[in-house]
Structure formats: C-alpha cells, structure tokens
Amino acid sequence: MITRDLVAGATGLLAPFNAAGVLRAADVHAALRIGQLHEGTGGKLDERVLLALALTVRALEGGSVCIDPELVHGDVFETEPAPGAAAGEATEQSIATAELPWPEPAGWLAALRASDLVADGASAPGGRPLRLDGTRLYLDRYWRQEDRVRRELTDRWIAPAADLDPGELRAGLDTLFDGSGLPDGVPDQQRLAAAMSLLGRVTVIGGGPGTGKTTTVARILALLHRLAPRTPRIALAAPTGKAAARLEEAVRRAAGELPAPFDAVSGALTGLRATTLHTLLGARYRSTRMRHHEGNPLPHDVVVIDEMSMVSLTMMNRLLTAARRDARLILVGDPDQLASVEAGAVLADITAARPAASPQLRARVAEAADRPAAEIVPGQVTLEHTWRFDGGIDELARAVRAGDAEAALTRLRSGTDRLAFVETDRPAGELLGTALLTGVRERVIESGRALVAAARAGDAEAALAALDRHRVLCAHRGGPFGVARWSRIVEGWLAEQITDYGSEGEWYLGRPLMITRNDPEAGLYNGDTGVVVNTPAGPRGAFARGGRATLVSPLQLDATETVHAMTVHKAQGSQFTALTMIVPAPDSPLLTRELFYTGITRASDHVEVIGSAEAIRRAIERPANRASGLRERLG
Numbered sequence: 001m002i003t004r005d006l007v008a009g010a011t012g013l014l015a016p017f018n019a020a021g022v023l024r025a026a027d028v029h030a031a032l033r034i035g036q037l038h039e040g041t042g043g044k045l046d047e048r049v050l051l052a053l054a055l056t057v058r059a060l061e062g063g064s065v066c067i068d069p070e071l072v073h074g075d076v077f078e079t080e081p082a083p084g085a086a087a088g089e090a091t092e093q094s095i096a097t098a099e100l101p102w103p104e105p106a107g108w109l110a111a112l113r114a115s116d117l118v119a120d121g122a123s124a125p126g127g128r129p130l131r132l133d134g135t136r137l138y139l140d141r142y143w144r145q146e147d148r149v150r151r152e153l154t155d156r157w158i159a160p161a162a163d164l165d166p167g168e169l170r171a172g173l174d175t176l177f178d179g180s181g182l183p184d185g186v187p188d189q190q191r192l193a194a195a196m197s198l199l200g201r202v203t204v205i206g207g208g209p210g211t212g213k214t215t216t217v218a219r220i221l222a223l224l225h226r227l228a229p230r231t232p233r234i235a236l237a238a239p240t241g242k243a244a245a246r247l248e249e250a251v252r253r254a255a256g257e258l259p260a261p262f263d264a265v266s267g268a269l270t271g272l273r274a275t276t277l278h279t280l281l282g283a284r285y286r287s288t289r290m291r292h293h294e295g296n297p298l299p300h301d302v303v304v305i306d307e308m309s310m311v312s313l314t315m316m317n318r319l320l321t322a323a324r325r326d327a328r329l330i331l332v333g334d335p336d337q338l339a340s341v342e343a344g345a346v347l348a349d350i351t352a353a354r355p356a357a358s359p360q361l362r363a364r365v366a367e368a369a370d371r372p373a374a375e376i377v378p379g380q381v382t383l384e385h386t387w388r389f390d391g392g393i394d395e396l397a398r399a400v401r402a403g404d405a406e407a408a409l410t411r412l413r414s415g416t417d418r419l420a421f422v423e424t425d426r427p428a429g430e431l432l433g434t435a436l437l438t439g440v441r442e443r444v445i446e447s448g449r450a451l452v453a454a455a456r457a458g459d460a461e462a463a464l465a466a467l468d469r470h471r472v473l474c475a476h477r478g479g480p481f482g483v484a485r486w487s488r489i490v491e492g493w494l495a496e497q498i499t500d501y502g503s504e505g506e507w508y509l510g511r512p513l514m515i516t517r518n519d520p521e522a523g524l525y526n527g528d529t530g531v532v533v534n535t536p537a538g539p540r541g542a543f544a545r546g547g548r549a550t551l552v553s554p555l556q557l558d559a560t561e562t563v564h565a566m567t568v569h570k571a572q573g574s575q576f577t578a579l580t581m582i583v584p585a586p587d588s589p590l591l592t593r594e595l596f597y598t599g600i601t602r603a604s605d606h607v608e609v610i611g612s613a614e615a616i617r618r619a620i621e622r623p624a625n626r627a628s629g630l631r632e633r634l635g
C-alpha cells in the first residue's frame with residue numbers, strides 16, 4: 001500500500017509529486033513556507049523552482065545532500081510505512097516515477113539560475129535558501145557544510161604534521177611493519193598507512209573486516225608515543241557506543257601484542273578510553289551545538305575515529321571544525337558499508353577522490369614507507385590483505401564489493417562450513433515448521449540457552465558474550481521479511497525450548513535489549529545492546545563498556561526494546577560470531593549492495609543467508625547512489 005499524505009495547499013507541480021508519494025507532506029510544507037516568504041518580498045515563484053526545493057528537502061531524507069535536476073527523475077523513491085498500519089506490518093516500497101511530469105532539465109536549470117531563491121555558483125553570495133553548484137542543487141546550509149569539509153581536508157592534506165626525526169621514524173616502521181606474513185610481491189599498505197598518518201595531518205585508512213586497521217592504529221599510536229617530543233594527547237571515538245567499545249577493546253588487544261621496544265608504551269595505550277563522537281565533541285542535551293568547535297577546539301594531538309562510514313556530512317563538518325589544525329586526524333572505516341543515517345557519504349567520497357598532493361609530503365611518505373612516490377595518494381590508504389581466516393566470508397564479501405553477483409552466489413552455494421544459503425523467495429511466515437529454517441532455529445536456540453543460563457546465574461560477562469553469538473538481521477523493520485515478524489518467530493522458538501522462558505515478567509532474565517534513545521548520563525546510546533541479568537539487587541540491564549559489563553537499573557532504562565532480531569542499519573558497528581541475514585523481496589527499495597555487504601560482514605565465523613538468488617543479484621547490482629558533490633570537489 002502506498003502512503004499518500006496529501007497536502008491541501010500543494011498546487012502546480014507539487015500536487016502530482018505529492019500524490020505519487022515522491023514528496024511527503026513535510027517536503028511540500030517546507031517548500032511552501034519558503035515560497036510564501038519569497039512571495040512576501042514581491043516575487044513570483046516558478047513552480048519548477050518550488051518542485052526543486054521540495055525535492056532537495058526530500059533528498060536529505062534519502063541521504064543525498066543535493067539533487068541534480070538532470071538526473072533526479074532516475075532516483076529511487078520509497079514510501080514510508082503507512083501511518084496507522086499495524087505495528088511491524090508496514091514496509092517500504094518503491095514508487096513508480098516514470099509517469100510524473102518531470103520538468104525538462106535544461107529549462108529547469110535555467111529557471112533555477114534565474115530564481116531569487118537560488119545562489120548561482122560557488123562564488124555567489126549566500127543568504128538564499130538554495131545554491132546551485134554546476135548542475136547540483138543544495139539547500140545552502142548543506143552546500144556550506146560540504147564546502148567547509150572540502151576546504152578543511154585540502155588544507156590539512158597540503159600541510160605536513162609536526163616534524164618527527166626521519167631516521168627514528170624509519171627505524172620504528174622497520175620494526176613494527178616488516179612485511180612478514182604478506183604474500184610475495186604484495187605491498188605493505190599498513191606501513192604506508194602508518195607513514196602517512198605520522199607525516200600528514202589527516203589520513204583515511206580504509207579496508208574491509210580483518211584487514212588490520214585497528215592493529216595499524218595501535219602501532220601508529222605506539223610510534224608517536226616513542227617519537228613525539230611530548231606524550232601525545234589521544235582521542236579515540238566512533239559514531240556509536242557499540243563501535244566505540246569495540247575500538248577500545250581492539251586497541252587494547254593490539255597494544256598488548258606490540259613487540260619490544262614498543263611494548264614499553266602498551267600500558268599507556270591499554271589505558272585509553274573510547275567514546276562516541278557525540279561525546280568527544282561535547283554534545284549537549286537537547287542542543288545541536290557542540291561544546292567543541294572552532295572557538296573551543298579539542299585539546300588532542302591525535303584524533304582517531306573508527307567506523308567512519310557512519311559519519312554524516314554534518315558530523316564530519318563538526319569534527320573538522322573542532323579538531324585543531326595541527327592535530328593528526330586518523331579516520332578509519334570500510335567505505336563499502338552503508339553510509340550514515342543522516343545525509344552524506346563522506347567516507348566513500350573521500351576514498352574515491354584523488355586530491356592533488358604536496359610534492360614534499362609525498363616524497364617524505366614515499367621515503368618512510370619504502371614505496372615509489374607515484375603510488376602515494378595523499379591522505380588515504382586502503383588495506384587489502386585479510387589477516388583473519390574466515391573460511392569464505394571474506395571471499396563472499398569481496399565478490400559483493402566488486403559487484404560480481406554470480407561469483408557471490410557461487411560462493412554462497414559452495415556449502416563451506418562458514419557459509420549457508422537457504423534459497424527461497426518465501427517469507428518466514430510460510431517457512432515455519434519446514435526444514436528450511438532448521439539452521440537458524442538451531443542457532444537461535446543454542447545461543448538463547450547460553451544467554452538465559454548466564455543471565456539467570458548472574459554472570460553478566462558470559463551473558464554479553466552469549467548475546468553476540470548469533471543475531472538475525474533484516475533489511476526492514478516491518479513487513480513479511482522484517483524485524484517485527486522475525487522477533488516473534490525467535491521468541492516463539494525460545495519460549496518453546498527454554499523452561500520458564502520469560503516467566504519473570506517485563507524484565508525477564510536473558511531478555512535481549514536495545515537502547516532506542518541516547519542517554520549520555522547513563523552512557524547509553526541509541527542502538528546499544530545489552531541483556532537483563534540476575535543480581536542480588538534484582539534484575540539489571542548489563543551493557544558492555546570498556547571490556548567489562550556495566551549494570552543499569554530498569555528504572556533508568558525507559559527507552560528500550562527487545563532485540564531478538566535487528567535491522568542491518570542498527571547492527572552497523574557491531575560484530576557477531578554467527579548471523580542469519582534475511583534478504584527481502586527483490587523489489588525492496590532498501591535492497592542495495594551496501595546493505596547486503598554490511599549485513600554479511602557483521603559475522604566473524606558463520607553467515608547464513610535466507611533469500612532468493614534474484615533478490616541477492618538485485619542487491620549486488622544496485623550500489624546505493626547518494627548524491628553529493630564532495631567526491632568531485634575534492635579532486
């Protein structure tokens with residue numbers, strides 16, 4: 001069912017786009033409000049300008065920071081679940097847009113250029129709601145953010161970081177990055193990443209799971225501790241609480257593995273705490289202003305941000321304006337994962353850009369990394385070699401990343417002990433009781449039993465470990481392939497197999513929880529997961545913090561839901577031993593390469609995919625297409 005949230009005042013071109021569901025009520029209202037202000041100043045608005053304005057507002061919702069009037073008719077628009085639909089039953093659908101009265105692009109652009117609502121070109125003065133840059137149309141606020149991010153990155157890429165002794169640097173790199181373990185002829189990208197991060201001011205270290213990103217970061221920090229004239233002040237952060245906890249743990253593990261003489265600084269690195277990016281920047285309750293900004297910069301000499309794919313344009317702008325110009329910024333992530341919930345695709349844009357290099361910095365990096373200068377792209381390194389054996393998950397991920405659907409399907413069907421493929425186009429409701437769900441049912445029961453046993457025994461750490469043993473991941477929240485349906489199925493299996501399951505009431509022991517609203521005071525963030533465990537004081541929510549369990553009273557847990565299954569979006573930044581990925585129907589607008597890739601790469605040991613070959617092919621062949629100008633503007 002398509003939602004048509006009709007606006008009475010939508011006239012002209014706005015009306016058919018609103019009726020089709022391409023424009024939501026909020027988009028139309030925003031356009032009308034700005035249009036009325038404009039008419040108040042005596043102008044007469046071209047309906048094509050109003051349409052472009054409403055579409056630009058709408059695009060933000062889909063993650064794009066701008067629209068291109070020449071291309072926007074080809075974008076995929078999706079409905080929102082219908083208001084009033086039964087909870088968990090509604091699902092997003094694609095909207096057919098071919099029949100809509102799209103304005104002819106050349107005339108549309110000309111109308112925009114002539115409009116008083118539009119600042120035309122990068123050098124035009126501000127003060128107008130829209131900005132046209134080439135053929136890209138932005139809300140001016142987002143254009144300014146993108147422009148600031150571009151300037152901050154290019155300025156920082158050009159200037160080298162504070163000097164380190166070149167001889168000592170080379171010797172340190174020789175010890176920590178000796179290339180052992182790499183196949184013959186494979187260049188040591190970890191060494192290159194380290195050289196770049198130490199010599200430059202901003203470095204993006206990209207790579208898939210297990211490519212040694214965190215290990216590299218820990219070694220970079222160890223080198224800085226040894227080589228910098230004074231002990232560096234280091235910040236570790238990630239977009240979500242879960243990702244921050246993982247970063248902290250991974251740095252601690254990698255610090256513990258440092259060879260002599262760097263093991264002398266492991267203590268300093270082991271003591272580092274990671275926070276969310278919001279906390280680092282000083283987010284305040286009910287305020288969008290951060291405590292740290294240009295006028296009150298972060299004090300740190302080194303800022304490491306992990307899971308950068310989840311960082312939006314707005315957040316990147318905040319980070320770059322808050323970090324000192326002379327600080328070293330190390331930005332880590334997997335550019336092939338889903339982009340941020342809010343608009344922008346910052347990591348993917350930066351890693352696809354080829355900015356101009358400072359010849360001096362390039363020569364220094366080449367010398368320290370032992371690589372030809374021509375191979376150095378300023379400020380970015382991709383790690384390719386996978387260090388973790390995962391028996392086929394990595395090869396599946398590589399095929400997905402490369403957009404090779406047939407290779408991915410062959411991998412999935414190969415039947416290794418790490419990959420399982422339940423090939424079906426039927427939703428779970430129709431598969432209950434059949435052999436097709438045997439694998440997922442067994443995993444759910446096995447991990448559920450361990451979870452409940454640990455929770456009842458009051459062993460919070462064992463319960464948290466059991467919680468991450470297996471997870472069901474879906475694309476949608478609602479609908480036949482969604483989280484709500486799967487949660488009921490999982491709960492049914494657990495109730496059937498575990499004696500007295502859920503008998504303690506709302507806060508039953510072993511109840512898996514997910515936080516749905518940030519609570520900085522309790523240190524809990526939207527998407528964090530935990531489990532209810534037994535304590536002498538009664539049931540408590542246990543959450544992983546700094547490698548240990550923190551216990552929170554149910555009284556403090558007012559924004560939680562039970563998490564027997566979760567969306568891939570919510571699972572980003574987490575890792576599970578095993579997972580079952582539910583692939584929706586082929587026409588799902590959420591089905592993209594990034595979604596499928598992010599889903600399957602959340603598992604360390606076992607991936608089971610339930611879905612049709614057709615839907616998987618569709619996903620792999622459809623990369624998410626977020627409109628942004630950053631990639632091109634970075635050069």
Ligand SMILES: Nc1ncnc2c1ncn2[C@@H]1O[C@H](COP(=O)(O)OP(=O)(O)OP(=O)(O)O)[C@@H](O)[C@H]1O
Nearest residue numbers: 181207208209210211212213214215216250387388
């Ligand atoms: N140069 C290396 N030589 C040998 N082992 C390595 C090397 N680099 C990393 N490893 C090992 O590979 C594994 C994965 O490394 P690491 O956790 O740093 O990867 P990652 O890219 O951060 O992974 P993820 O994204 O999954 O968190 C670790 O066990 C680590 O010890």
